[in-house]
Amino acid sequence: MTTGNPLPEINKKRLWLSTGVTVPVAGLLTLIVIYKAGEYGMALFVLIPLFLGVSSAVIYGRKQPISRRQAVGAGLISLGVYAAALLVFAIEGIICVTMAAPIVVPITCIGSIIGHGILNAKNDRAAWVILLLIGSIPATAFMENSPPPLxxxxxxxxxxxxxxxxxxxxxxxxxxxxxxxxxxxxxxxxxxxxxxxxxxxxxxxxxxxxxxxxxxxxxxxxxxxxxxxxxxxxxxxxxxxxxxxxxxxxxxxxxxxxxxxxxxxxxxxxxxxxxxxxxxxxxxxxxxxxxxxxxxxxxxxxxxxxxxxxxxxxxxx
Missing domain, CATH: 3.30.530.20 (START domain)
Structure with a gap:
Protein backbone atom coordinates (compact mmCIF):
# COMPACT_ATOMS: atom_id res chain seq x y z
CA MET A 1 0.00 0.00 0.00
CA THR A 2 1.33 3.44 -0.93
CA THR A 3 1.76 5.86 1.95
CA GLY A 4 -1.16 8.29 2.20
CA ASN A 5 -3.27 6.25 -0.20
CA PRO A 6 -6.48 5.15 1.60
CA LEU A 7 -7.10 2.28 -0.85
CA PRO A 8 -4.78 -0.51 -2.01
CA GLU A 9 -4.14 -0.57 -5.76
CA ILE A 10 -6.34 -3.64 -6.24
CA ASN A 11 -9.20 -1.76 -4.59
CA LYS A 12 -8.85 1.11 -7.04
CA LYS A 13 -8.95 -1.22 -10.01
CA ARG A 14 -12.04 -2.98 -8.72
CA LEU A 15 -13.66 0.35 -7.86
CA TRP A 16 -13.35 1.52 -11.45
CA LEU A 17 -14.37 -1.91 -12.70
CA SER A 18 -17.60 -1.56 -10.72
CA THR A 19 -18.23 1.81 -12.37
CA GLY A 20 -17.20 0.58 -15.83
CA VAL A 21 -19.66 -2.29 -15.70
CA THR A 22 -22.54 -0.60 -13.89
CA VAL A 23 -22.77 2.72 -15.74
CA PRO A 24 -23.09 1.38 -19.33
CA VAL A 25 -25.82 -1.02 -18.20
CA ALA A 26 -27.63 1.84 -16.43
CA GLY A 27 -27.23 3.99 -19.54
CA LEU A 28 -28.76 1.33 -21.79
CA LEU A 29 -31.66 0.89 -19.38
CA THR A 30 -32.17 4.67 -19.35
CA LEU A 31 -32.45 4.78 -23.14
CA ILE A 32 -35.02 1.97 -23.07
CA VAL A 33 -37.06 3.67 -20.35
CA ILE A 34 -37.05 7.12 -21.98
CA TYR A 35 -37.14 6.40 -25.70
CA LYS A 36 -38.90 3.03 -25.89
CA ALA A 37 -41.27 3.08 -22.91
CA GLY A 38 -41.60 6.89 -23.02
CA GLU A 39 -41.72 7.13 -19.23
CA TYR A 40 -40.17 9.42 -16.65
CA GLY A 41 -41.20 7.54 -13.56
CA MET A 42 -40.31 5.06 -10.88
CA ALA A 43 -38.09 3.01 -13.19
CA LEU A 44 -35.98 6.05 -14.06
CA PHE A 45 -35.85 7.91 -10.76
CA VAL A 46 -36.00 5.02 -8.28
CA LEU A 47 -34.98 1.67 -9.77
CA ILE A 48 -32.04 2.86 -11.89
CA PRO A 49 -30.43 4.77 -8.95
CA LEU A 50 -31.06 1.70 -6.79
CA PHE A 51 -29.36 -0.47 -9.41
CA LEU A 52 -26.39 1.92 -9.57
CA GLY A 53 -25.88 1.54 -5.82
CA VAL A 54 -26.42 -2.23 -5.56
CA SER A 55 -24.36 -3.18 -8.61
CA SER A 56 -21.45 -0.87 -7.78
CA ALA A 57 -21.22 -2.12 -4.19
CA VAL A 58 -21.48 -5.80 -5.15
CA ILE A 59 -18.86 -5.65 -7.91
CA TYR A 60 -16.51 -3.52 -5.81
CA GLY A 61 -16.69 -5.82 -2.80
CA ARG A 62 -17.05 -9.14 -4.61
CA LYS A 63 -13.61 -10.60 -3.73
CA GLN A 64 -12.48 -8.28 -0.97
CA PRO A 65 -13.89 -6.94 2.27
CA ILE A 66 -15.23 -3.39 2.03
CA SER A 67 -16.89 -1.13 4.58
CA ARG A 68 -20.39 0.29 4.22
CA ARG A 69 -18.82 3.69 3.65
CA GLN A 70 -16.72 2.32 0.78
CA ALA A 71 -19.82 0.69 -0.71
CA VAL A 72 -21.70 4.00 -0.61
CA GLY A 73 -18.69 5.76 -2.12
CA ALA A 74 -18.63 3.29 -5.01
CA GLY A 75 -22.33 3.88 -5.65
CA LEU A 76 -21.96 7.65 -5.64
CA ILE A 77 -18.99 7.49 -8.03
CA SER A 78 -21.08 5.43 -10.45
CA LEU A 79 -23.97 7.88 -10.07
CA GLY A 80 -21.64 10.80 -10.79
CA VAL A 81 -20.24 9.15 -13.92
CA TYR A 82 -23.78 8.22 -15.01
CA ALA A 83 -24.97 11.84 -14.58
CA ALA A 84 -21.95 13.13 -16.50
CA ALA A 85 -22.74 10.70 -19.33
CA LEU A 86 -26.33 12.02 -19.51
CA LEU A 87 -24.92 15.52 -19.98
CA VAL A 88 -22.15 14.57 -22.42
CA PHE A 89 -24.45 12.54 -24.67
CA ALA A 90 -27.18 15.25 -24.57
CA ILE A 91 -29.76 12.97 -22.98
CA GLU A 92 -30.40 15.50 -20.19
CA GLY A 93 -29.30 18.99 -19.24
CA ILE A 94 -27.88 20.45 -16.05
CA ILE A 95 -31.22 21.78 -14.75
CA CYS A 96 -33.04 18.44 -14.82
CA VAL A 97 -30.06 16.50 -13.46
CA THR A 98 -29.83 18.98 -10.58
CA MET A 99 -33.57 18.78 -9.88
CA ALA A 100 -33.39 14.97 -9.76
CA ALA A 101 -30.37 14.90 -7.43
CA PRO A 102 -32.26 15.22 -4.08
CA ILE A 103 -34.16 12.00 -4.78
CA VAL A 104 -31.65 9.90 -6.75
CA VAL A 105 -28.65 10.48 -4.44
CA PRO A 106 -30.33 9.01 -1.30
CA ILE A 107 -31.75 6.11 -3.32
CA THR A 108 -28.31 5.29 -4.72
CA CYS A 109 -26.93 5.31 -1.17
CA ILE A 110 -29.69 2.94 -0.07
CA GLY A 111 -28.85 0.67 -2.99
CA SER A 112 -25.19 0.66 -1.97
CA ILE A 113 -26.12 -0.29 1.60
CA ILE A 114 -28.32 -3.10 0.28
CA GLY A 115 -25.44 -4.30 -1.91
CA HIS A 116 -23.10 -4.23 1.08
CA GLY A 117 -25.61 -6.22 3.10
CA ILE A 118 -25.84 -8.85 0.35
CA LEU A 119 -22.06 -9.23 0.39
CA ASN A 120 -22.01 -9.62 4.17
CA ALA A 121 -24.67 -12.33 3.98
CA LYS A 122 -22.02 -14.50 2.27
CA ASN A 123 -24.35 -16.20 -0.19
CA ASP A 124 -24.54 -16.39 -3.96
CA ARG A 125 -27.64 -14.23 -4.40
CA ALA A 126 -25.84 -11.04 -5.44
CA ALA A 127 -25.90 -11.80 -9.17
CA TRP A 128 -29.58 -12.77 -9.00
CA VAL A 129 -30.46 -9.54 -7.21
CA ILE A 130 -28.69 -7.49 -9.90
CA LEU A 131 -30.37 -9.44 -12.70
CA LEU A 132 -33.74 -9.00 -11.01
CA LEU A 133 -33.19 -5.25 -10.84
CA ILE A 134 -32.12 -5.12 -14.50
CA GLY A 135 -35.25 -6.99 -15.57
CA SER A 136 -37.62 -5.00 -13.35
CA ILE A 137 -36.54 -1.60 -14.72
CA PRO A 138 -37.95 -1.90 -18.27
CA ALA A 139 -40.88 -4.00 -17.01
CA THR A 140 -41.85 -1.25 -14.56
CA ALA A 141 -41.40 1.46 -17.21
CA PHE A 142 -43.74 -0.26 -19.66
CA MET A 143 -46.38 -0.70 -16.94
CA GLU A 144 -46.32 2.94 -15.78
CA ASN A 145 -49.24 4.20 -17.83
CA SER A 146 -51.86 5.32 -15.30
CA PRO A 147 -53.44 8.72 -16.09
CA PRO A 148 -51.94 11.52 -13.98
CA PRO A 149 -54.23 13.48 -11.63
CA LEU A 150 -55.01 17.17 -12.08
Missing part, protein backbone atom coordinates in the same frame (compact mmCIF):
# COMPACT_ATOMS: atom_id res chain seq x y z
CA UNK A 151 -53.46 19.55 -9.54
CA UNK A 152 -54.31 23.13 -8.61
CA UNK A 153 -51.97 25.96 -7.68
CA UNK A 154 -53.42 29.23 -6.34
CA UNK A 155 -51.39 32.39 -5.67
CA UNK A 156 -52.86 35.68 -4.47
CA UNK A 157 -51.91 39.31 -3.90
CA UNK A 158 -53.74 42.28 -2.39
CA UNK A 159 -53.76 45.36 -4.63
CA UNK A 160 -54.50 48.93 -3.60
CA UNK A 161 -56.79 49.58 -6.56
CA UNK A 162 -60.37 48.94 -7.65
CA UNK A 163 -61.44 45.75 -9.41
CA UNK A 164 -62.10 47.74 -12.58
CA UNK A 165 -58.55 49.04 -12.68
CA UNK A 166 -57.02 45.66 -11.86
CA UNK A 167 -59.15 44.01 -14.56
CA UNK A 168 -57.58 46.22 -17.23
CA UNK A 169 -54.13 44.95 -16.25
CA UNK A 170 -55.24 41.30 -16.02
CA UNK A 171 -56.73 40.91 -19.50
CA UNK A 172 -53.45 41.89 -21.11
CA UNK A 173 -50.31 43.26 -19.55
CA UNK A 174 -47.24 45.12 -20.75
CA UNK A 175 -43.74 43.67 -20.90
CA UNK A 176 -42.36 42.58 -17.56
CA UNK A 177 -38.90 43.54 -16.36
CA UNK A 178 -36.06 41.03 -16.44
CA UNK A 179 -36.38 38.57 -13.54
CA UNK A 180 -34.13 38.51 -10.49
CA UNK A 181 -35.14 35.00 -9.43
CA UNK A 182 -32.39 32.43 -9.83
CA UNK A 183 -34.64 29.73 -11.33
CA UNK A 184 -35.62 32.02 -14.21
CA UNK A 185 -32.08 33.19 -14.87
CA UNK A 186 -30.85 29.60 -15.33
CA UNK A 187 -33.47 28.61 -17.89
CA UNK A 188 -36.93 28.01 -16.40
CA UNK A 189 -39.44 29.63 -18.76
CA UNK A 190 -41.07 32.83 -17.49
CA UNK A 191 -43.79 35.19 -18.79
CA UNK A 192 -42.84 38.31 -20.75
CA UNK A 193 -46.18 39.90 -21.65
CA UNK A 194 -49.78 39.03 -22.60
CA UNK A 195 -52.00 40.12 -25.50
CA UNK A 196 -55.65 39.43 -26.36
CA UNK A 197 -57.33 39.70 -29.76
CA UNK A 198 -60.75 40.94 -28.56
CA UNK A 199 -63.12 40.91 -25.59
CA UNK A 200 -65.52 38.27 -24.29
CA UNK A 201 -65.88 34.51 -24.36
CA UNK A 202 -64.17 33.08 -27.43
CA UNK A 203 -61.41 35.67 -27.44
CA UNK A 204 -57.90 34.25 -27.53
CA UNK A 205 -55.26 35.43 -25.12
CA UNK A 206 -51.56 34.87 -25.80
CA UNK A 207 -49.35 34.79 -22.72
CA UNK A 208 -45.85 34.97 -24.13
CA UNK A 209 -43.01 33.20 -22.32
CA UNK A 210 -39.29 33.03 -23.03
CA UNK A 211 -39.79 29.67 -24.77
CA UNK A 212 -42.96 30.53 -26.71
CA UNK A 213 -46.64 31.34 -26.22
CA UNK A 214 -49.48 29.91 -24.18
CA UNK A 215 -52.58 30.06 -26.39
CA UNK A 216 -55.54 30.63 -24.07
CA UNK A 217 -59.13 30.68 -25.42
CA UNK A 218 -61.35 32.57 -22.97
CA UNK A 219 -64.14 30.42 -21.45
CA UNK A 220 -65.48 32.84 -18.79
CA UNK A 221 -65.50 36.64 -19.16
CA UNK A 222 -67.21 38.04 -16.06
CA UNK A 223 -65.88 41.60 -16.00
CA UNK A 224 -64.51 42.67 -13.55
CA UNK A 225 -64.68 39.54 -11.41
CA UNK A 226 -63.45 36.46 -13.23
CA UNK A 227 -61.38 35.68 -16.31
CA UNK A 228 -61.06 31.97 -17.04
CA UNK A 229 -59.39 30.23 -19.97
CA UNK A 230 -58.35 26.89 -21.38
CA UNK A 231 -54.81 26.22 -22.55
CA UNK A 232 -54.83 25.16 -26.18
CA UNK A 233 -51.08 25.25 -26.79
CA UNK A 234 -48.05 25.71 -24.56
CA UNK A 235 -44.30 26.04 -25.05
CA UNK A 236 -41.49 24.03 -23.44
CA UNK A 237 -41.22 24.61 -19.66
CA UNK A 238 -37.51 25.43 -19.77
CA UNK A 239 -34.36 25.88 -21.79
CA UNK A 240 -31.82 23.37 -20.62
CA UNK A 241 -28.33 24.41 -19.58
CA UNK A 242 -26.05 22.35 -21.80
CA UNK A 243 -23.22 22.48 -24.29
CA UNK A 244 -25.62 20.89 -26.78
CA UNK A 245 -29.13 21.57 -28.02
CA UNK A 246 -31.15 19.46 -25.58
CA UNK A 247 -34.59 18.40 -26.75
CA UNK A 248 -35.43 15.74 -24.17
CA UNK A 249 -38.88 14.10 -24.43
CA UNK A 250 -39.91 15.42 -21.00
CA UNK A 251 -39.88 18.96 -22.42
CA UNK A 252 -42.94 18.02 -24.48
CA UNK A 253 -46.26 16.70 -23.15
CA UNK A 254 -45.01 15.66 -19.69
CA UNK A 255 -45.93 18.92 -17.92
CA UNK A 256 -49.32 20.12 -19.15
CA UNK A 257 -51.23 23.24 -18.12
CA UNK A 258 -54.95 22.60 -18.73
CA UNK A 259 -56.76 25.70 -17.44
CA UNK A 260 -56.15 28.98 -15.70
CA UNK A 261 -58.05 31.89 -14.23
CA UNK A 262 -57.80 35.27 -12.58
CA UNK A 263 -60.34 35.97 -9.86
CA UNK A 264 -60.83 39.53 -8.56
CA UNK A 265 -62.54 40.07 -5.19
CA UNK A 266 -63.41 43.51 -3.78
CA UNK A 267 -62.20 43.91 -0.19
CA UNK A 268 -63.86 46.07 2.51
CA UNK A 269 -60.87 48.43 2.59
CA UNK A 270 -61.34 49.31 -1.08
CA UNK A 271 -58.49 47.07 -2.22
CA UNK A 272 -58.76 44.09 -4.58
CA UNK A 273 -57.70 40.53 -3.85
CA UNK A 274 -56.32 39.07 -7.08
CA UNK A 275 -55.98 35.28 -7.26
CA UNK A 276 -54.20 33.48 -10.07
CA UNK A 277 -54.99 29.77 -10.47
CA UNK A 278 -53.44 27.10 -12.69
CA UNK A 279 -54.80 23.58 -13.19
CA UNK A 280 -52.09 21.26 -14.45
CA UNK A 281 -50.82 17.70 -14.49
CA UNK A 282 -47.42 16.16 -15.03
CA UNK A 283 -46.68 12.65 -16.18
CA UNK A 284 -43.48 12.32 -14.14
CA UNK A 285 -43.12 10.11 -11.07
CA UNK A 286 -42.75 9.84 -8.15
CA UNK A 287 -45.49 12.47 -8.29
CA UNK A 288 -45.11 13.67 -4.69
CA UNK A 289 -41.52 14.70 -5.36
CA UNK A 290 -41.92 16.36 -8.77
CA UNK A 291 -45.08 18.14 -7.60
CA UNK A 292 -42.92 20.03 -5.10
CA UNK A 293 -40.87 21.44 -7.97
CA UNK A 294 -43.92 22.06 -10.19
CA UNK A 295 -45.90 23.87 -7.50
CA UNK A 296 -42.89 25.98 -6.54
CA UNK A 297 -42.19 27.03 -10.13
CA UNK A 298 -45.87 27.81 -10.86
CA UNK A 299 -46.09 29.92 -7.69
CA UNK A 300 -43.01 31.85 -8.83
CA UNK A 301 -44.56 32.40 -12.29
CA UNK A 302 -47.85 33.49 -10.72
CA UNK A 303 -46.01 35.80 -8.37
CA UNK A 304 -44.09 37.44 -11.22
CA UNK A 305 -47.32 38.20 -13.11
CA UNK A 306 -49.37 39.24 -10.06
CA UNK A 307 -46.72 41.63 -8.80
CA UNK A 308 -46.48 43.21 -12.25
CA UNK A 309 -50.27 43.65 -12.36
CA UNK A 310 -50.21 45.09 -8.83
CA UNK A 311 -47.54 47.65 -9.74
CA UNK A 312 -49.32 48.73 -12.91
CA UNK A 313 -52.76 48.95 -11.27
CA UNK A 314 -51.53 50.94 -8.28
CA UNK A 315 -49.67 53.40 -10.49
CA UNK A 316 -52.29 53.78 -13.22
CA UNK A 317 -53.33 57.32 -13.97
Missing amino acids: HTVVTSVEINASREEVWKQVVEFSELKEPDEFIFRIGIAYPIHAKIDRKGVGAVRHCNFTTGSFVEPITVWDEPGLLKFDVLEQPAPLRELSFWNINAPHLHDYFISKEGQFKLTALPNGHTLLEGTTWYYHDIRPAFYWRLWSDYIIHKIHGRVLEHIKTNAEHAE
Whole structure:
Protein backbone atom coordinates (compact mmCIF):
# COMPACT_ATOMS: atom_id res chain seq x y z
CA MET A 1 0.00 0.00 0.00
CA THR A 2 1.33 3.44 -0.93
CA THR A 3 1.76 5.86 1.95
CA GLY A 4 -1.16 8.29 2.20
CA ASN A 5 -3.27 6.25 -0.20
CA PRO A 6 -6.48 5.15 1.60
CA LEU A 7 -7.10 2.28 -0.85
CA PRO A 8 -4.78 -0.51 -2.01
CA GLU A 9 -4.14 -0.57 -5.76
CA ILE A 10 -6.34 -3.64 -6.24
CA ASN A 11 -9.20 -1.76 -4.59
CA LYS A 12 -8.85 1.11 -7.04
CA LYS A 13 -8.95 -1.22 -10.01
CA ARG A 14 -12.04 -2.98 -8.72
CA LEU A 15 -13.66 0.35 -7.86
CA TRP A 16 -13.35 1.52 -11.45
CA LEU A 17 -14.37 -1.91 -12.70
CA SER A 18 -17.60 -1.56 -10.72
CA THR A 19 -18.23 1.81 -12.37
CA GLY A 20 -17.20 0.58 -15.83
CA VAL A 21 -19.66 -2.29 -15.70
CA THR A 22 -22.54 -0.60 -13.89
CA VAL A 23 -22.77 2.72 -15.74
CA PRO A 24 -23.09 1.38 -19.33
CA VAL A 25 -25.82 -1.02 -18.20
CA ALA A 26 -27.63 1.84 -16.43
CA GLY A 27 -27.23 3.99 -19.54
CA LEU A 28 -28.76 1.33 -21.79
CA LEU A 29 -31.66 0.89 -19.38
CA THR A 30 -32.17 4.67 -19.35
CA LEU A 31 -32.45 4.78 -23.14
CA ILE A 32 -35.02 1.97 -23.07
CA VAL A 33 -37.06 3.67 -20.35
CA ILE A 34 -37.05 7.12 -21.98
CA TYR A 35 -37.14 6.40 -25.70
CA LYS A 36 -38.90 3.03 -25.89
CA ALA A 37 -41.27 3.08 -22.91
CA GLY A 38 -41.60 6.89 -23.02
CA GLU A 39 -41.72 7.13 -19.23
CA TYR A 40 -40.17 9.42 -16.65
CA GLY A 41 -41.20 7.54 -13.56
CA MET A 42 -40.31 5.06 -10.88
CA ALA A 43 -38.09 3.01 -13.19
CA LEU A 44 -35.98 6.05 -14.06
CA PHE A 45 -35.85 7.91 -10.76
CA VAL A 46 -36.00 5.02 -8.28
CA LEU A 47 -34.98 1.67 -9.77
CA ILE A 48 -32.04 2.86 -11.89
CA PRO A 49 -30.43 4.77 -8.95
CA LEU A 50 -31.06 1.70 -6.79
CA PHE A 51 -29.36 -0.47 -9.41
CA LEU A 52 -26.39 1.92 -9.57
CA GLY A 53 -25.88 1.54 -5.82
CA VAL A 54 -26.42 -2.23 -5.56
CA SER A 55 -24.36 -3.18 -8.61
CA SER A 56 -21.45 -0.87 -7.78
CA ALA A 57 -21.22 -2.12 -4.19
CA VAL A 58 -21.48 -5.80 -5.15
CA ILE A 59 -18.86 -5.65 -7.91
CA TYR A 60 -16.51 -3.52 -5.81
CA GLY A 61 -16.69 -5.82 -2.80
CA ARG A 62 -17.05 -9.14 -4.61
CA LYS A 63 -13.61 -10.60 -3.73
CA GLN A 64 -12.48 -8.28 -0.97
CA PRO A 65 -13.89 -6.94 2.27
CA ILE A 66 -15.23 -3.39 2.03
CA SER A 67 -16.89 -1.13 4.58
CA ARG A 68 -20.39 0.29 4.22
CA ARG A 69 -18.82 3.69 3.65
CA GLN A 70 -16.72 2.32 0.78
CA ALA A 71 -19.82 0.69 -0.71
CA VAL A 72 -21.70 4.00 -0.61
CA GLY A 73 -18.69 5.76 -2.12
CA ALA A 74 -18.63 3.29 -5.01
CA GLY A 75 -22.33 3.88 -5.65
CA LEU A 76 -21.96 7.65 -5.64
CA ILE A 77 -18.99 7.49 -8.03
CA SER A 78 -21.08 5.43 -10.45
CA LEU A 79 -23.97 7.88 -10.07
CA GLY A 80 -21.64 10.80 -10.79
CA VAL A 81 -20.24 9.15 -13.92
CA TYR A 82 -23.78 8.22 -15.01
CA ALA A 83 -24.97 11.84 -14.58
CA ALA A 84 -21.95 13.13 -16.50
CA ALA A 85 -22.74 10.70 -19.33
CA LEU A 86 -26.33 12.02 -19.51
CA LEU A 87 -24.92 15.52 -19.98
CA VAL A 88 -22.15 14.57 -22.42
CA PHE A 89 -24.45 12.54 -24.67
CA ALA A 90 -27.18 15.25 -24.57
CA ILE A 91 -29.76 12.97 -22.98
CA GLU A 92 -30.40 15.50 -20.19
CA GLY A 93 -29.30 18.99 -19.24
CA ILE A 94 -27.88 20.45 -16.05
CA ILE A 95 -31.22 21.78 -14.75
CA CYS A 96 -33.04 18.44 -14.82
CA VAL A 97 -30.06 16.50 -13.46
CA THR A 98 -29.83 18.98 -10.58
CA MET A 99 -33.57 18.78 -9.88
CA ALA A 100 -33.39 14.97 -9.76
CA ALA A 101 -30.37 14.90 -7.43
CA PRO A 102 -32.26 15.22 -4.08
CA ILE A 103 -34.16 12.00 -4.78
CA VAL A 104 -31.65 9.90 -6.75
CA VAL A 105 -28.65 10.48 -4.44
CA PRO A 106 -30.33 9.01 -1.30
CA ILE A 107 -31.75 6.11 -3.32
CA THR A 108 -28.31 5.29 -4.72
CA CYS A 109 -26.93 5.31 -1.17
CA ILE A 110 -29.69 2.94 -0.07
CA GLY A 111 -28.85 0.67 -2.99
CA SER A 112 -25.19 0.66 -1.97
CA ILE A 113 -26.12 -0.29 1.60
CA ILE A 114 -28.32 -3.10 0.28
CA GLY A 115 -25.44 -4.30 -1.91
CA HIS A 116 -23.10 -4.23 1.08
CA GLY A 117 -25.61 -6.22 3.10
CA ILE A 118 -25.84 -8.85 0.35
CA LEU A 119 -22.06 -9.23 0.39
CA ASN A 120 -22.01 -9.62 4.17
CA ALA A 121 -24.67 -12.33 3.98
CA LYS A 122 -22.02 -14.50 2.27
CA ASN A 123 -24.35 -16.20 -0.19
CA ASP A 124 -24.54 -16.39 -3.96
CA ARG A 125 -27.64 -14.23 -4.40
CA ALA A 126 -25.84 -11.04 -5.44
CA ALA A 127 -25.90 -11.80 -9.17
CA TRP A 128 -29.58 -12.77 -9.00
CA VAL A 129 -30.46 -9.54 -7.21
CA ILE A 130 -28.69 -7.49 -9.90
CA LEU A 131 -30.37 -9.44 -12.70
CA LEU A 132 -33.74 -9.00 -11.01
CA LEU A 133 -33.19 -5.25 -10.84
CA ILE A 134 -32.12 -5.12 -14.50
CA GLY A 135 -35.25 -6.99 -15.57
CA SER A 136 -37.62 -5.00 -13.35
CA ILE A 137 -36.54 -1.60 -14.72
CA PRO A 138 -37.95 -1.90 -18.27
CA ALA A 139 -40.88 -4.00 -17.01
CA THR A 140 -41.85 -1.25 -14.56
CA ALA A 141 -41.40 1.46 -17.21
CA PHE A 142 -43.74 -0.26 -19.66
CA MET A 143 -46.38 -0.70 -16.94
CA GLU A 144 -46.32 2.94 -15.78
CA ASN A 145 -49.24 4.20 -17.83
CA SER A 146 -51.86 5.32 -15.30
CA PRO A 147 -53.44 8.72 -16.09
CA PRO A 148 -51.94 11.52 -13.98
CA PRO A 149 -54.23 13.48 -11.63
CA LEU A 150 -55.01 17.17 -12.08
CA HIS A 151 -53.46 19.55 -9.54
CA THR A 152 -54.31 23.13 -8.61
CA VAL A 153 -51.97 25.96 -7.68
CA VAL A 154 -53.42 29.23 -6.34
CA THR A 155 -51.39 32.39 -5.67
CA SER A 156 -52.86 35.68 -4.47
CA VAL A 157 -51.91 39.31 -3.90
CA GLU A 158 -53.74 42.28 -2.39
CA ILE A 159 -53.76 45.36 -4.63
CA ASN A 160 -54.50 48.93 -3.60
CA ALA A 161 -56.79 49.58 -6.56
CA SER A 162 -60.37 48.94 -7.65
CA ARG A 163 -61.44 45.75 -9.41
CA GLU A 164 -62.10 47.74 -12.58
CA GLU A 165 -58.55 49.04 -12.68
CA VAL A 166 -57.02 45.66 -11.86
CA TRP A 167 -59.15 44.01 -14.56
CA LYS A 168 -57.58 46.22 -17.23
CA GLN A 169 -54.13 44.95 -16.25
CA VAL A 170 -55.24 41.30 -16.02
CA VAL A 171 -56.73 40.91 -19.50
CA GLU A 172 -53.45 41.89 -21.11
CA PHE A 173 -50.31 43.26 -19.55
CA SER A 174 -47.24 45.12 -20.75
CA GLU A 175 -43.74 43.67 -20.90
CA LEU A 176 -42.36 42.58 -17.56
CA LYS A 177 -38.90 43.54 -16.36
CA GLU A 178 -36.06 41.03 -16.44
CA PRO A 179 -36.38 38.57 -13.54
CA ASP A 180 -34.13 38.51 -10.49
CA GLU A 181 -35.14 35.00 -9.43
CA PHE A 182 -32.39 32.43 -9.83
CA ILE A 183 -34.64 29.73 -11.33
CA PHE A 184 -35.62 32.02 -14.21
CA ARG A 185 -32.08 33.19 -14.87
CA ILE A 186 -30.85 29.60 -15.33
CA GLY A 187 -33.47 28.61 -17.89
CA ILE A 188 -36.93 28.01 -16.40
CA ALA A 189 -39.44 29.63 -18.76
CA TYR A 190 -41.07 32.83 -17.49
CA PRO A 191 -43.79 35.19 -18.79
CA ILE A 192 -42.84 38.31 -20.75
CA HIS A 193 -46.18 39.90 -21.65
CA ALA A 194 -49.78 39.03 -22.60
CA LYS A 195 -52.00 40.12 -25.50
CA ILE A 196 -55.65 39.43 -26.36
CA ASP A 197 -57.33 39.70 -29.76
CA ARG A 198 -60.75 40.94 -28.56
CA LYS A 199 -63.12 40.91 -25.59
CA GLY A 200 -65.52 38.27 -24.29
CA VAL A 201 -65.88 34.51 -24.36
CA GLY A 202 -64.17 33.08 -27.43
CA ALA A 203 -61.41 35.67 -27.44
CA VAL A 204 -57.90 34.25 -27.53
CA ARG A 205 -55.26 35.43 -25.12
CA HIS A 206 -51.56 34.87 -25.80
CA CYS A 207 -49.35 34.79 -22.72
CA ASN A 208 -45.85 34.97 -24.13
CA PHE A 209 -43.01 33.20 -22.32
CA THR A 210 -39.29 33.03 -23.03
CA THR A 211 -39.79 29.67 -24.77
CA GLY A 212 -42.96 30.53 -26.71
CA SER A 213 -46.64 31.34 -26.22
CA PHE A 214 -49.48 29.91 -24.18
CA VAL A 215 -52.58 30.06 -26.39
CA GLU A 216 -55.54 30.63 -24.07
CA PRO A 217 -59.13 30.68 -25.42
CA ILE A 218 -61.35 32.57 -22.97
CA THR A 219 -64.14 30.42 -21.45
CA VAL A 220 -65.48 32.84 -18.79
CA TRP A 221 -65.50 36.64 -19.16
CA ASP A 222 -67.21 38.04 -16.06
CA GLU A 223 -65.88 41.60 -16.00
CA PRO A 224 -64.51 42.67 -13.55
CA GLY A 225 -64.68 39.54 -11.41
CA LEU A 226 -63.45 36.46 -13.23
CA LEU A 227 -61.38 35.68 -16.31
CA LYS A 228 -61.06 31.97 -17.04
CA PHE A 229 -59.39 30.23 -19.97
CA ASP A 230 -58.35 26.89 -21.38
CA VAL A 231 -54.81 26.22 -22.55
CA LEU A 232 -54.83 25.16 -26.18
CA GLU A 233 -51.08 25.25 -26.79
CA GLN A 234 -48.05 25.71 -24.56
CA PRO A 235 -44.30 26.04 -25.05
CA ALA A 236 -41.49 24.03 -23.44
CA PRO A 237 -41.22 24.61 -19.66
CA LEU A 238 -37.51 25.43 -19.77
CA ARG A 239 -34.36 25.88 -21.79
CA GLU A 240 -31.82 23.37 -20.62
CA LEU A 241 -28.33 24.41 -19.58
CA SER A 242 -26.05 22.35 -21.80
CA PHE A 243 -23.22 22.48 -24.29
CA TRP A 244 -25.62 20.89 -26.78
CA ASN A 245 -29.13 21.57 -28.02
CA ILE A 246 -31.15 19.46 -25.58
CA ASN A 247 -34.59 18.40 -26.75
CA ALA A 248 -35.43 15.74 -24.17
CA PRO A 249 -38.88 14.10 -24.43
CA HIS A 250 -39.91 15.42 -21.00
CA LEU A 251 -39.88 18.96 -22.42
CA HIS A 252 -42.94 18.02 -24.48
CA ASP A 253 -46.26 16.70 -23.15
CA TYR A 254 -45.01 15.66 -19.69
CA PHE A 255 -45.93 18.92 -17.92
CA ILE A 256 -49.32 20.12 -19.15
CA SER A 257 -51.23 23.24 -18.12
CA LYS A 258 -54.95 22.60 -18.73
CA GLU A 259 -56.76 25.70 -17.44
CA GLY A 260 -56.15 28.98 -15.70
CA GLN A 261 -58.05 31.89 -14.23
CA PHE A 262 -57.80 35.27 -12.58
CA LYS A 263 -60.34 35.97 -9.86
CA LEU A 264 -60.83 39.53 -8.56
CA THR A 265 -62.54 40.07 -5.19
CA ALA A 266 -63.41 43.51 -3.78
CA LEU A 267 -62.20 43.91 -0.19
CA PRO A 268 -63.86 46.07 2.51
CA ASN A 269 -60.87 48.43 2.59
CA GLY A 270 -61.34 49.31 -1.08
CA HIS A 271 -58.49 47.07 -2.22
CA THR A 272 -58.76 44.09 -4.58
CA LEU A 273 -57.70 40.53 -3.85
CA LEU A 274 -56.32 39.07 -7.08
CA GLU A 275 -55.98 35.28 -7.26
CA GLY A 276 -54.20 33.48 -10.07
CA THR A 277 -54.99 29.77 -10.47
CA THR A 278 -53.44 27.10 -12.69
CA TRP A 279 -54.80 23.58 -13.19
CA TYR A 280 -52.09 21.26 -14.45
CA TYR A 281 -50.82 17.70 -14.49
CA HIS A 282 -47.42 16.16 -15.03
CA ASP A 283 -46.68 12.65 -16.18
CA ILE A 284 -43.48 12.32 -14.14
CA ARG A 285 -43.12 10.11 -11.07
CA PRO A 286 -42.75 9.84 -8.15
CA ALA A 287 -45.49 12.47 -8.29
CA PHE A 288 -45.11 13.67 -4.69
CA TYR A 289 -41.52 14.70 -5.36
CA TRP A 290 -41.92 16.36 -8.77
CA ARG A 291 -45.08 18.14 -7.60
CA LEU A 292 -42.92 20.03 -5.10
CA TRP A 293 -40.87 21.44 -7.97
CA SER A 294 -43.92 22.06 -10.19
CA ASP A 295 -45.90 23.87 -7.50
CA TYR A 296 -42.89 25.98 -6.54
CA ILE A 297 -42.19 27.03 -10.13
CA ILE A 298 -45.87 27.81 -10.86
CA HIS A 299 -46.09 29.92 -7.69
CA LYS A 300 -43.01 31.85 -8.83
CA ILE A 301 -44.56 32.40 -12.29
CA HIS A 302 -47.85 33.49 -10.72
CA GLY A 303 -46.01 35.80 -8.37
CA ARG A 304 -44.09 37.44 -11.22
CA VAL A 305 -47.32 38.20 -13.11
CA LEU A 306 -49.37 39.24 -10.06
CA GLU A 307 -46.72 41.63 -8.80
CA HIS A 308 -46.48 43.21 -12.25
CA ILE A 309 -50.27 43.65 -12.36
CA LYS A 310 -50.21 45.09 -8.83
CA THR A 311 -47.54 47.65 -9.74
CA ASN A 312 -49.32 48.73 -12.91
CA ALA A 313 -52.76 48.95 -11.27
CA GLU A 314 -51.53 50.94 -8.28
CA HIS A 315 -49.67 53.40 -10.49
CA ALA A 316 -52.29 53.78 -13.22
CA GLU A 317 -53.33 57.32 -13.97
